[in-house]
Amino acid sequence: MIENMKKIHVGVFIAVFALLASIFHLYTGSIGFFEPREQRSLHLFLLLPLIFLMKPGFLVNSARRESAKPGIVDYALAILIAVPALYSYFEAFRINMRLEDVTEVLDTELWLGGIMIILILEAIRRGVSVVMFGLVLIGFIYLFTTEYMPGIFHFRDLPLSEIIEAMYLSNGNGIFGTITGISATLIAIFLIFGSMIEGSGTGRLFINLGKKVAGRYTGGPAKIAVLTSALFGSMSGSSSSNVFTTGSFTIPMMKKRGYKASFAGGVETAASVGGQSAPPIMGAGAFVMAEITGVPYTDIIVAAVIGSLCYFVMIFVTVHFEARKMGLKGIDPKELPTWSDVLKDIHLLIPIFLLITLLLLRFSPTYAALISIAATFFTSWLRKHTRIGFKKALEILINAGRNTVLIAIACVGANMLVLILTKTGLIVSIGAVVTSVVGDNLFLGGLLLALMTLVLGMGIPTTPAYIVVAAVGVPTLVGNFDVPMLAAHFFVFYFAILADATPPVSIAAYSAAAISKADPIVTAFQATRLAIAGYVVGFSYLFVPELLMQGTFIGIVLNTAAILLGLTLFSVAITGYFVNTMRLPVRIILAPLGLFLALNVALPLEVRISGSLLAMLILYVVNTKFALNKTAADL
Structure with a gap:
């Protein structure tokens, strides 16, 4: 009974702080948001402590963590992570007025910044995913070892005080940066x-x-x-x-x-x-x-x-x-x-x-x-x-x-990753690497960046994933391949979304598998198969401005038709059905043909559309004849 009362008390505490957080956001939204650092500091003060009570313990299994009750360590961590956020709020004016890399960092700020960084890493591990925790952790290891790295990964020595200053005291980046x-x-x-x-x-x-x-x-x-x-x-x-x-x-x-x-x-x-x-x-x-x-x-x-x-x-x-x-x-x-x-x-x-x-x-x-x-x-x-x-x-x-x-x-984790990428110049280096590998071939460059986006976006919620990969992919596409900015953002946005359905780390597929009682990896592959249009559309943004509603009405309609018809052939191939069940050799031919006609912007639109329609007509005639012959044979 005592244990149940403790759980009720924890639930009440979480509910009160979650309610206060919602009221705070509604209040500041209606009267006008506070000065950025003050707004972000109170935002984190109200929310970050809750993760240690909502997902208590150091258990690896998230299902077990959901049913666990907070211990004294969880309460201590919840209080501890609130202190640096509160300090940032009360000292907002002085922090705003300081000059980065010039004004001395106080010992108090070094301690509070270090504590907050460590606890945010633990909060990411508990609340977001082990994948994002691993990415941010690798980023910090890189900051401490960058002077020993070869080639494009080499950067000057970054002392601990400079890292904490950038993460904790910077206004545009780090913990209290723009994404926060x-x-x-x-x-x-x-x-x-x-x-x-x-x-x-x-x-x-x-x-x-x-x-x-x-x-x-x-x-x-x-x-x-x-x-x-x-x-x-x-x-x-x-x-x-x-x-x-x-x-x-x-x-x-x-x-x-x-x-x-x-x-x-x-x-x-x-x-x-x-x-x-x-x-x-x-x-x-x-x-x-x-x-x-x-x-x-x-x-x-x-x-x-x-x-x-x-x-x-x-x-x-x-x-x-x-x-x-x-x-x-x-x-x-x-x-x-x-x-x-x-x-x-x-x-x-x-x-x-x-x-x-x-x-x-x-x-x-x-x-x-x-x-x-x-x-x-x-x-x-x-x-x-x-x-x-x-x-x-x-x-x-x-x-x-x-x-x-x-x-x-x-x-916050996305903010930290972006700071690591910008602080060390990795964003520019990645663009240089992509260009050196693929030259000026936008198709290969897009393919490489798409794979990179899917990997970086795995295990990360959609919005933060988009923000992180946009920091890497958009400058490369715009600066190295002259892709229009909005097209580059939509390219990155689509692949950041699809990372949630792409195996092996597919958060949405794991959620669906928990309901359907199916294997999560098999579920993720089924989702990827069904979502193939997203991969094609995302890639097409690099080459087809009509997808962004830019161009003539006829151009928009024809380009959309070319993509849909090509994808329909691919859909026929992966399901193995069109009027009748289809043989495997035909499906093997149709799958790449459909993708080719949907993606190949070098071909005239008339060829792509007529090619898809001709293929469907042939399939219809052959499969209809096969179905009639089969029916006659049965009779």
């Missing part, structure tokens, strides 16, 4: 908006709408998963959260209708990951990209439309062929919701449309989000079953605060 600033303002506000949307029952609306629109068709359960994950994923800001929210319903539904467990998990993973690319919110990616690039938000969501459309259309096509191959029917109309059921929750879309409208009218994202949060609360009272009362509102704010904890830690 984004999480303390934009991301925090939009996570609250996402929690409000989820708490109001909008998820139920998306699921019912997905059922009604796609449920009765071939492969209906899988198509429902794709549609609901696309809708919800744009709002949630986390592919894993998306998997657990929509996948807990869609994955069992797919398995019940005959889909293999790994395929059901793969569909949900691919769709949930893709939700991060879906306008209007793109999991907060659009706002982060706007902050980094200086490109207006409206331009970014317009540029994202074609790529997201290609991604989800191709998942639909692949799911359809797979269902036809397996003979899976849609859901019985009697089991589907009526339009009346859908319309009961339709008022919950008002805040989303309000958000889009405000953003299109060029209001700031923070203002638009705050108004939309208030609108969500008031709109929920239009119907009795969706009303958000005082207790429910507290639960939503607490949940938002808890979600912000992990993002805050991941963003």
Whole structure:
């Protein structure tokens, strides 16, 4: 009984601090954010200590950590990590006025900075992933050994005091750098908006709408998963959260209708990951990209439309062929919701449309989000079953605060990695290495950077992953290959998203596998197979400006058609179905042909489109004839 009381007390403490964090972000968002260091310091003061209580102990197994209770060491670490953040807040003016590498670093600051760095590393290990912990740790080892490194990795000696000064006292980089600033303002506000949307029952609306629109068709359960994950994923800001929210319903539904467990998990993973690319919110990616690039938000969501459309259309096509191959029917109309059921929750879309409208009218994202949060609360009272009362509102704010904890830690880790790359000049060196390996061949350079992005993004939440890889990939693409800045950012953004679905470290696939009870690696490979359109679209941003809605209307339509038709051939190859089941030799030929026609911008559009259509016509004729002959033989 005493142990249960302790758990309750810990839960109350976490809830209070998470609630305070949400209230702080709403308050500063509404009256005007504090001076950057003050805002970021209080942001970390409220959130970082919680990770040691939410995920206590030094256990390697995260599942065991979830059920463990905090010990005296966890409480001590929670208090200890709060002290440097609080010091940074109270000393913000003096720290802002100091000159980096000129003003003497106080002994107190050396101790506090060192303690904070060590504890952030442990927080990353517990709360984000071992992969990101390893990357940041390797980065610090590199800082201490860079003078002994050969070639491009060589840099001057960096004393401990200089490393701590850069990490703890720098305003533009390090712990309190720009990325932490984004999480303390934009991301925090939009996570609250996402929690409000989820708490109001909008998820139920998306699921019912997905059922009604796609449920009765071939492969209906899988198509429902794709549609609901696309809708919800744009709002949630986390592919894993998306998997657990929509996948807990869609994955069992797919398995019940005959889909293999790994395929059901793969569909949900691919769709949930893709939700991060879906306008209007793109999991907060659009706002982060706007902050980094200086490109207006409206331009970014317009540029994202074609790529997201290609991604989800191709998942639909692949799911359809797979269902036809397996003979899976849609859901019985009697089991589907009526339009009346859908319309009961339709008022919950008002805040989303309000958000889009405000953003299109060029209001700031923070203002638009705050108004939309208030609108969500008031709109929920239009119907009795969706009303958000005082207790429910507290639960939503607490949940938002808890979600912000992990993002805050991941963003701090991303800040630290970016500082390591810039401090040692590795960003420039990596660009030089890529150029020396591939010369001026953009295709090979893009391939190398795509692989690098997938590796760096594994095990890291989408937004921090995008920020880290953008620091490496974008300068190389823009400076060495003359790729337009926005195209370079979308290239990096897509591969950072897809890292969440790419084996062997696929966070979203592991989440889906936990629900489907399938092997997580097999699930990740199924997700990769389904998400192939994302890899093609991401790569195409380097060569096809029409994907960014740049160019003539005819050019945009033809380029989109060329990509979709080529990918359809690839989908036919990987599912092994087109009118009828196909033989392996034909599939082996079709797979590279489809990718070739989808990606090869050197070929005229007319050749790519006509080649894909001709291949489909031949397949249709041959497979139809084969099916008729088979039927005649059976008779």
